Amino acid sequence: MIKAPISSSINLKNQIAIVTGAAGGIGEAVSLVLTREGATVIGIDIVKPVKLMEKIKGSAQKCDLTSKKEIESLVNNIMVNYGKIVLIGSVAGKTGAISSGIHYNASKGAIHAYTHALARYCAPFGIYVNCVAPGPCETNMTKNFRPQSMVAERFPLFRPGRPEDIAEAVLFLVSQSSNWMTGIVMDVNGGIYMS
Numbered sequence: 001m002i003k004a005p006i007s008s009s010i011n012l013k014n015q016i017a018i019v020t021g022a023a024g025g026i027g028e029a030v031s032l033v034l035t036r037e038g039a040t041v042i043g044i045d046i047v048k049p050v051k052l053m054e055k056i057k058g059s060a061q062k063c064d065l066t067s068k069k070e071i072e073s074l075v076n077n078i079m080v081n082y083g084k085i086v087l088i089g090s091v092a093g094k095t096g097a098i099s100s101g102i103h104y105n106a107s108k109g110a111i112h113a114y115t116h117a118l119a120r121y122c123a124p125f126g127i128y129v130n131c132v133a134p135g136p137c138e139t140n141m142t143k144n145f146r147p148q149s150m151v152a153e154r155f156p157l158f159r160p161g162r163p164e165d166i167a168e169a170v171l172f173l174v175s176q177s178s179n180w181m182t183g184i185v186m187d188v189n190g191g192i193y194m195s
């Protein structure tokens with residue numbers, strides 16, 4: 001019989017985490033959860049994540065991720081020596097929901113396919129690539145969504161998501177607990193979609 005581990009193997013001490021979109025919503029929650037587990041977090045956002053600075057061990061930096069120049073300068077300033085990448089896709093990339101828009105759905109579906117391809121490409125280098133596909137969560141992004149898309153009754157687990165729900169899944173995927181997982185797109189959506 002396999003015995004259950006008596007303690008969690010999640011320990012991010014001496015690990016550096018680069019988190020994008022860190023000034024708000026899911027990115028901020030990911031930064032806080034990884035900090036809680038001991039990681040040094042480098043929080044990146046198009047607006048400098050000033051508030052986050054007070055809550056993490058690490059740094060917060062301004063970078064527009066649509067600018068090749070800014071990304072190159074950021075990467076040149078960070079010694080990258082880590083092995084786990086977690087992308088954020090979306091349930092919309094799986095269901096193609098009309099309400100979220102065709103371009104958004106297509107871009108998220110592309111992230112899911114990119115996860116599979118990059119995972120195969122990176123595996124020989126010891127780099128893991130996984131993705132979390134969130135369902136609707138209460139963040140700035142969804143504050144103008146139609147009210148009926150966020151009602152509790154829509155979700156088998158009876159509530160829309162919180163940024164922390166996604167952050168805990170990211171934590172699992174950056175931790176040693178997921179060491180035989182690469183190329184997966186993990187549904188975290190309160191049961192709204194099951195694949």
Ligand SMILES: NC(=O)c1ccc[n+]([C@@H]2O[C@H](COP(=O)([O-])OP(=O)(O)OC[C@H]3O[C@@H](n4cnc5c(N)ncnc54)[C@H](O)[C@@H]3O)[C@@H](O)[C@H]2O)c1
Binds near residue numbers: 089136
């Ligand atoms: N909230 C949801 O319901 C939901 C569901 C599925 C997927 N997602 C995905 O999760 C991710 C985060 O969404 P969120 O809900 O936390 O949104 P949010 O609007 O709360 O936060 C997004 C953050 O990204 C930053 N940002 C925007 N453009 C940027 C750029 N060019 N360079 C750097 N930073 C930039 C913003 O300043 C903001 O702090 C997005 O990829 C979104 O598509 C969200």
